[in-house]
Amino acid sequence: MGEQDRSIYSTFGMPRMLLIALLFIGILSIVSLYLGFDAYLSDKQARASLYLLLGTGGFALIGYMFFRSKSVMEKVEMIPQLEVITTLDCPSCGLKNIRAFQRGDYLFKEAEECTRCKGKTVIAKIHGRERQKPK
């Protein structure tokens, strides 16, 4: 897993050619905007509109290319950590208790003492839920 992996990481971000192309479009857009304002000040409305349209269009294209090149993979969490909840049921007094999952828990396992009747509780439910994001 050595050599080939490094070759992938050598071009982080945008490909060089694409960056050059975007830079080129950017320069053209600036020139176009300049010409647009120049024509506008010289009272050449039609020419001004065309150059301004080209200039803003160029910047919109740059923005779009950056946006489009964002990978769908970026939305994937590294290792999604669901919050796992264990529900304990006391068969003798019916008390339900909920706590965070502990390693070694499994369904129908006899768990800790019931806090009310001191009987043995049983794990009745284990389920995961999305971790609530801190506000």
Add this chain to the structure above:
Amino acid sequence: MYQLISQFPPSNDIGSIFQFIFSLAFLVYLFYAQRIQTMMMLKQVEGALTKLKVIRDEGRNVAIKTVKEVGKLKDDPTPHIDQMLEEFVIGPVDLDPAGIVWKLQQIVNVREERFEEEVKAIAPEASESETHNIENLIEAAMALNTIYKVIRHFYLLGKRTMNIYIILQVQMILPLIAQEVEAYASALQAFVQGTPIGDGAGALTAAILMKGYESRPVAKDTVIAEVPFEGRTLIVMKAQGPGGNVGRPGDAVNKAMEEREGKISQIIMIDAAAKLEGEELGSIAEGVGAAIGGVGVEKYMIEEVATKYKVPLYAVVIKEDIKDVVAPMKEPIFNGAEKAVDSVKRFVRMRSKEGDVVIVVGVGNTVGIAQ
């Protein structure tokens, strides 16, 4: 646009230069548009690959850490785990398909036994359940490694040849790959902790039905319990928990049928099934046929024996998203399993009479679910 701008003669030198550059850019775009598009797609695949590598490495590290913690091997298990991550299975030849299922079964069984032996070798102190969980954990890490390597293959091939059709194939399926990767990444958490997973919905249904009744092993890693229900006898079977395994439902159904000489009124199979977008998570659907996934060996065996004795096969499925299959079981799926129990009872009431014997098979990985 080119024609449009030509209609406006340049007013000064900058205008002339600009028009020349614009015309040049237009010509360049005319000839290199596809190459630019290819580069953009490559960029997308590269981004995905970068992330995929991080997740793959994380999977490997989690596997190594867990094996060290649980297995307590004196030597470093890392080289052995790296070798396991690269393991493969070669399927049987299908030029003459007659008898292929048994060949496939032989290969699957050998692979399973070999894998179990290897896990025991790197984690000698692990209990039976922990061994099964480590097996599943390494399998999840293997899946992440395989996905990464396949995507990397197409990426490098596409980059080398600059062939848009090679890159397009990968770029188009990236959203599906992302889902699959997310699922396997969630599986790491589930198998490290030993929590029930979405795929265990069928096994959970069977566990609820057999709760309080004595169970006995019937096939490798598979248990069976006889449960009386309104004058009928339910032969409920599932993989042996709480370790992560799927058991051998094919063998179990065969044995149960042969033990009773085929005098079974129906077979009901419960399994988790992929839901379509828009369907509710944990919803139930009923149908006909053998509800079981995998390579097809178990399904074949169940269908064969059901056909031999002309026993109807019914299916109850619990719907879930692909990313929930190996992730810790979410509450709607747990509730779905409880609904499936009611569904099975209704099936039995409607389609059998008192004194009948019904086989109920809870299919799926039983990690975190005892019996």
